[in-house]
Amino acid sequence: MLVKDYMTRHPIMVTPETPASKAQRLMIENQIRHLPVVGSGKRLQGLITRERLRVPPTDLGSLNIWEISRLLSDLQAKDVMIKRIDLVTIAPDISLEHAAHIMIQNKVGCLPVVEDEIVVGIISEVDMLAELFELLGGNVAGVRVTIRVPDQIGEFAKITSAIAAKNWGIYASGGVPAPKMPGFWDVVVKVREVPRDDLVAVLKSISGHKVIDVRECTD
């Protein structure tokens, strides 16, 4: 689970001299929200987001229609992009949680992935959500159980060995510190092709564990 596995390779890119109107059309037509601006050799120079293309009405208030059209036709990608110096980027060999941390801290929705200043891909919050989706088993049919366990070593092993003893397989799993419950962890497991009640019975039989949520998903 590294950035290079989840990023979009070969993103659509434009040159700094591309007219802003063309960049805007590209983004709308291809339903993308981020457009890296690259020079020769795919070297990163900036990034256009949909926000950057929004011209504040106050700027236009004093202009007449001719001036507006001239202003727009003269506008190039390099005039509207976030400049390289203000951009946060990431390398392909970084873990996804690290990438997520950077995005949270900088409050950005997308990181261009660069290697020696050359754009190799782009990773956005959608890619992160895709990873979360995959991590928890997405829309695969099965029983999804959340168990609240004490925060100590060996508790997760109890769950896995109880499930393994029954010859079932865990398709996906994850754990987070229980919200507002210090000293506890919430563990989510997804088990496929198993009777819901049997699974719950097995998990309930583990002492100290509490099944707090059970749901069944179909395809």
Place this chain on the structure above:
Amino acid sequence: MTELKKTPPVLKLEDVAVAYKVRGGEIEAVQHVSFEINRGETLGIVGESGCGKSTLAWAVLNFLGNNGYVKRGSIKFQGQELVGVTGENLRRLRGDQIAMVYQDPMQALNPSMRLGDQMSEVLTVHRGMKKTEAEQRCMEMLDRVYMPDAANVMKRYPHQISGGQQQRVVIAMALLNDPALLIMDEPTTALDVTVEAAVLDLIADLRREFDTAIMYITHNLGVVARVSTRVAVMYAGELVERATVEEIYKNPRHPYTQGLIRCVPKLGADKARSVLYPIRGRVPPPNNRPVGCVFGPRCAFIQERCRDQRPQLRQLPDGSWVRCHFAEKIDPSSWTPYDEIKTPENLQRDLAGEPILEVKDLKKYYEVRGSSLKDVIGLGEKRYVKAVENASFQLTRGTTLGVVGESGCGKSTLIKTIIGLEDTTSGEAHFLGFDITNSIKDRDRSLIQELQMVFQNPDSTMNPSYTVGQQISRPMQHFKTVPKDQIRAEVIKLLDAMRLGANYYNRLPRQLSGGEKQRVGIARALASHPDLVLCDEPVSALDVSVQAAILNLLLEIQQEYNTTLVFIAHDLSVVRFFSDQVAVMYLGQVMEIGPAEDIYAPPYHPYSEALLSAVPIPDPTVKQKYIRLEGSVPSAINPPDGCRFHTRCPRRNLLPDGGKICETEIPPWREISAEHRIFCHLPIEILRDFAPVVTQSTEEI
């Protein structure tokens, strides 16, 4: 993951037409082509030659030359229009985002530059990388394409590495800039099956790893089945069918696709039980296409509507696209062969009949001159290229011997020695009871007359200033097989047999297509009524439908004249189809010889097994065992001791001590049956236990 997120296609063509300006107007080479390629997807483009496949590839990159241009439609790369892009922008696209690999790697590499220099140039020029760093990157990329000894290869010149390795360098070079789109135009056509298999594996790996969109152009249906995710079939400049690879092979909708599939022999098919059906006629030239459906004149299902109205590309309910008025109504099983195709019968041959050619321990060595002073004055140790080593076989009248093996394994030398173009170093060879090991000068003229040859490349074996009639009549005059006043009639009779007709008599070679030239070559070989015809890759350079026609022709002739054939080919399906007996050669040594059906089923020689697992099969549902030979064929000057195959043999570890015996001792002939022999240390029981290489998967995809 990729299914989860929808991404725009990397390349999108919409109603593209490409035209060439020529004297007196212009020709639309490609018309109405639309398709898209997504990232991580390979689109295979197939069709006969002259269907506009390469033109399409050039159009994407604007490599059409001065007289070519995109006349209509749009080509969008990553959402941006490519038509009309010029100058710096185009240069940047070609270098940074789109890469190409063409058929002949030697033409893509600069012969006067070391490989390392030309590769790192890509990085230093396009990316402004430092020289040392660029070289490091190139080395990593060479490792990625499984190039053995990458550091050493960087220091060599292109001619110092083999063809397969050259192609890998070109692919590595194309990938250096991490292109979003890779265009490959017949990248494996010039390579051996074993190398081809390795390159195809590599392409599939790289597609997954780099998420590159690949446009893969080929005429080989087997290769398409192996690499593509989707297939587009082109005919006469138009896209006639587009579907997933499984759908194309399982359920071809367009009559042309159906025809193409009927042209190629399935691996395991033989001439006694199956027939190849060539598509009649040929691709119309771009300036003379029919008004209605372009395929109409060659289509078996043609109706009135097809003659007047050009069909549109339309989507069928199952998702595939087809350009045919009657795609839903055509049932391929109702197809009947054209009248002019005679289905050859009684082709099962008896291998135990009268032997016409007997070869025993035949050797052919070439002396290699060293360049030291000792060598020049003749005192140096003599070294030899052992091109053929101890070849022994018998050929029964009226049967066919197929010879297969990688390039450089002595197939052509073997038949050149038999025909007398090369003298024999030692051993015996008897043809009709006569000794043929002596020089051709001492051979009796009547003996020469009985031995004829068909060459691979008809272009280079025909005198360009002689007419077809002159070419064919020459052997008749020379051997006086036909009285002078009847020669013309005899030539026309032969031309008719080749389905060329009397009007070809006065044509010059340049006025013929490749398939027609090869037919003339065959007619010339048959003109003296020979008993034995040696064919050196007669169909390798031809389109599948022409190939099918030539093979049928040879079969028919063989039947009519009871001719004996030696048939060299690198396509194992063709050899299996065509031959009664097959010899597998490696480094001059016959490794396995036996009846065709026995070679293609266990017990196998490990080398035959590897060849079979490499051959691309035109059926995506077939499962092949994965065996890839490492390295290339060792030099014949210094062949490995013991078993010549031991350096690459994947099976030698089945013997005690990891096959030590293979390195030191020459293997024995294992007699499986009277006709079937295998040259291997492995005991017959182990050879028998090998699982079959090719299995038809039982579950439907």
